[in-house]
């Protein structure tokens with residue numbers, strides 16, 4: 106087990122080497138949430154109810170999706186395709202270590218670093234917007250956790266599949282980018298889906314689900 | 315003493331299906347819709363055996379199939395046909411017990427974490443290979459000493475020179491004291507001094523740990539210095555397996571005589587002894603090199619000493635590159 110823990114540690118060290126790009130990465134996720142919150146705050150200036158959502162409910166929604174986003178959609182597998190294509194993956198296959206175990210420990214390390222910084226950023230945003238939180242009902246919390254865990258697993262598997270593009274091409278960003286746009290939209294990262302017109306909701310539920 | 319071979323390769327084949335692009339832009343566009351595939355026989359029916367403690371040189375031109383063979387032996391590629399056994403294991407099973415006993419070093423790739431000091435990779439490998447603390451300490455100290463790299467272990471790998479990096483690569487690969495070592499062009503791109511350092515090191519490692527080594531290289535000096543036995547492959551086929559000296563004897567038809575004269579000689583007088591490769595007569599130095607058939611070399615040398623004012627005479631083997639070129643040109647052995 107120790108080897109997997111060590112891999113996670115090296116992964117963290119490696120992520121923190123380039124301070125500038127690390128900061129930019131965090132700034133991007135911070136700004137994206139900041140913009141969402143600003144837009145919705147502006148909309149609620151002159152009305153208390155938009156699409157059946159009160160201002161606290163909407164802001165709570167944005168805060169919660171920001172946390173879920175960094176928990177579920179973060180991944181260390183972006184480099185997998187390139188590693189396969191370049192053959193760099195060989196070194197891991199040569200060693201007496203479980204390759205999947207290695208990928209999983211890196212994935213968890215990546216999620217850990219993401220969630221730690223995301224929580225820090227969210228605290229900062231909380232100080233700026235000072236929303237009153239409306240939390241989801243607590244009787245569904247177990248189902249919620251289960252659902253998040255499944256989301257993490259499914260996302261991991263989908264990224265493994267994108268990684269196999271590396272058998273043909275070094276670059277998996279094209280299809281991945283499209284996929285992420287679709288995910289952010291259909292998973293309601295930007296706003297709750299039930300504010301969309303009925304027809305679009307129908308399409309999404311037919312096509313995606 | 316009878317010794318079991320530690321590496322056995324029988325009728326190994328490894329073929330790749332690659333698509334063939336027609337030339338030009340039109341070819342590229344056509345290939346978007348329809349592709350022609352062809353089979354590359356990277357390794358085509360090769361057999362050999364290697365005993366413990368041997369250092370064997372794999373010689374062959376670019377694309378001959380050297381790397382592919384090493385990858386099959388390491389369990390990275392599945393053979394198209396044939397049987398392979400290393401240390402009694404089938405490499406493709408990728409058993410931990412097998413993986414703990416060998417290492418593959420590729421001169422063109424690195425396993426070290428690029429943005430971290432080499433020491434971090436060493437510690438990770440220690441954990442992965444489950445090397446006990448004491449043994450790790452001992453091996454690391456020894457390797458660091460032999461390669462003289464104690465200063466650079468805590469510097470980011472990307473800031474090291476190619477030679478320093480290669481030394482660290484070797485250490486990372488050897489920390490678990492592998493019994494079998496595959497070196498794929500370990501000296502590529504290094505300067506002559508560094509090449510020599512690494513060669514000395516490989517020799518020392520082989521002695522110290524009785525390790526079996528397969529080495530591929532472009533540089534004939536590597537092979538000449540390290541390997542008694544050479545396996546020559548060309549276009550996936552094995553065309554020679556034996557003592558390096560035997561190839562030299564068989565294919566080096568000539569020897570080189572280099573001469574220093576005490577006073578001026580006429581070129582014409584030299585001609586009857588052999589083919590003149592070099593002839594310079596200026597100021598106070600009069601030198602020449604001539605090619606003579608190897609059987610007659612000694613005879614010619616004594617004739618020369620008798621007939622011409624010779625100050626110094628040397629009989630040399632032709633460079634091994636030239637010999638190997640001749641092996642390839644002749645097609646088979």
Ligand SMILES: Nc1ncnc2c1ncn2[C@@H]1O[C@H](COP(=O)(O)OP(=O)(O)O)[C@@H](O)[C@H]1O
Pocket residue numbers: 330331332354355356374375376377378379380381382383
């Ligand atoms: N993964 C691969 N896919 C397709 N062709 C390959 C692959 N690996 C090697 N080859 C081909 O196999 C032949 C032998 O390659 P290689 O073993 O790397 O040669 P060497 O190491 O002797 O220079 C070359 O023609 C090369 O293009």
Ligand SMILES: [Mg+2]
Pocket residue numbers: 377380381382498
């Ligand atoms: Mg090669």
